[in-house]
Amino acid sequence: MDNKETYLQIFMEKERVAANKEQTIDVLVRIVPPAESAESGERPKLNIGIALDRSGSMDGNKMRQAREAAKYCVDELLPTDAFSAVIFDGNVDVLFTNQPATNKEMLKRGIDRIEARGSTALHQGWVQAGLQVSERLSGGGIDRVLLITDGQANVGETRTDRIVQQAKDLAERGISTSTIGIGQGFNEDLLVPMAEAGQGNAWFVEEPRDMVRIFETELKGLVAQVGNTVTLGVTPSPGVKVEDLLNDFETDASGRYILPNLRAGSPLDVLVRLKIPAGEVGETLLAANFELRYTDQATQKPVTVTAMGEVAYDTAAAVAELRTNDQVLTTVTLLTNARARKEAMEYMDEGEFDDAASILRMVAFATDDAFDVTPSAELEQEIEAVRDLNRLIADRSNDMLTRKRMSYERDLRRKSR
Template sequence: MKLIKTVLLAGLSILSLCSHAQVNKQIEIRSELASPIVMQNSQEKNYLKISLTGHEFDSAKRVPINLAIVIDRSGSMQGDRIVKAKEAAIFAINMLNENDTLSVVAYDNDARVIIPSTKVNNKQKLISLIKENIVAGGGTALFAGLSKGIHQVEKQLSKDNVNRIILLSDGQANIGPTSVQELSELAIIAAKKNISVSTFGIGEDYNELLMSSIASYSDGNHIFVNDSLDLENVFVREFKDVMSTVAQHVKINIYLKDGVKPVRLLGRDGIIKGNQVTVTMNQIYSNQEKYILLEVEQPQGKVGEEKTIAEIDLVYDDLLDKKTQKEKQSVKLAYTDNLEAVKKALRQDVVTEIEIQEVNENSVKALELYNKGDRKAAQKILVDNSKRLEAVADMYPEYADRVKDDMKWNKKMAADAVNESGNGKVYSKEMTEKQQNTRMGVIKK
């Protein structure tokens, strides 16, 4: 009888954690604990996962795009790079329609607006402006270029548009503000205006930390383009995201109850102030999940007791219905003296994501060691990462596919770490791109 009661309690607790958005909303929200049932008086850490998944929608009904393309035309972009950058910009024009807004900024020793913010209703004229005005030569005033890109998007800024900047660079910022901190602060300004910045680093010589930081702080994508011939394919992937945006300006507030202490966020950054945690996301895409993971110290409890440990407040702009949506959810924790009930209630999908994020943090340490010249130590971390993910796949076969690619990637990077003939610049950029993408907590459906 006691076991039946415990199992029933487990079922009720899990149902109370797995909340869903209403059918008429564009995103589904789930708030759940890795361990929704714990042993009585347990003081172990727990993990809260909040995920937002965009529903499928008719792409013909997509919302207007307000896009600025910011192109590096410094001397190092001469040759194929500037040619392919122009071709990619022209591709973007052809992907847009008369409801969309486009601006193009080019930067070298300074920044110049090639196409002021305008509706895309005369494509041939816009294409001619790009062909005639983007010629490589000069320095890299990246800060000025991004600043003007933000200003152009601001001209048509609307919560009913997808506000986006695509920033291309193949070198080091060397004119005007150049530090990671200064450029990151500019990205934060963009994010506060509900503008995402996706950064495309071309070749081996750009500053990957700077470019990935800009993308991270504004909730954009960061992509390493080793060969400029791949630029158009990169634009295709970017436009798939942009054109499938269903919600933006997302703000998640987590209010932890007395006795619950926030420890850290895994992956995405946020603000932890006392018992309140705030995380923002700029855009949510159709058929894609974005999540946050919060490690907490849980309160003790008695057998049969159930406690609300967190209240979730979510606000976002629904782009398809053109209104602000709000949702509240509660997260509960139940207590038992039955270890089997605890194991049965464990959320294997949440544990899998925890492992992915912790392995990613380890890979950051591996890259630091690699860049300091301690390649064997870097290799060991990456080998251990691969073994750890392999153990997850064995333990939770239902989620083996989720870790399969990461497992292979860690094995490859472990081997490359000690390859004396390998390209260190490429290695660092591949690692940084992967770390950034994993940190953002994205699962494509």
């Protein structure tokens, strides 16, 4: 995987399909960004605005860890990067206006003085952090707000749909948003969609001690970003229909799927389900055209990459002998499980815990089956995660945690992360 350019790999469920019948096939479109971002040592300029919740509930360990994480962030920045921070409770204060990350000691001393108090003006905190970021846009780099909170928005704008829409609007204007939810009191139904709409990442910090690690992952992701404003167009040939896209990505006005940002060394798997017409043995069909478009991080130029999905027809007997592609099976399993998590959450919200639990049990069986066919570290990890969820929902000891885990795991699976 030593490619310099992003390319698409197409995996068909099976090498050939049975002739003489209409059928549904799974096609995996793997987007493979370069293994390393651009020239060695070069990374996009970062312009990071932290919006840190300092409401009363953050008191103690959470605040201590948040401070450590923010300081870690400062340490990792280069003098050419920019840093700003706002802190919010019921009010919003600008702790650091946007400035080059040069005087790190001063920045860190300021962070050390933050203490918890008051209620949660989450929306305004986010807006103000965005304003700080907007003061010194990186130009070809990454301009991002990191919203860190453990609570629910309860002062100012509190409507989830409005805030999510605003995060989308802001991302379209060049500033992305990542959200970091700490503990169990925050609203994942705000923070996860907000980060998705905001073209950033959603992180769930179960334990305050995970904070620094999460920051590390977020920053590594930023540094590795090779493409933004990523969309995938799927054009089926005449007679072929797109039945489903298992990642459940939203589409833009022209029907293209909106994908997460591309990161060096992290392929993104998109699973498209196509309905194809009957064909003759020996015939081939160009089932669909896939067109990836994004803005290259280094050059800020648009890039287009295309690939075709081709199907070859064979006798039913010959096709029955063929093995299902391992990559396709794994991806289908992970994405189906992501959907199942959403369904289980919906049952939980209605108070139908038995139904939620039975869905999770089915997920466990399906994942075990997939692992038997094509063992991989990915599936092993998934088995672990699903086992944890089953345990959590069975003893009902912590429904908030269960729901949050499901929400975030679903988000990560959809984005191959």
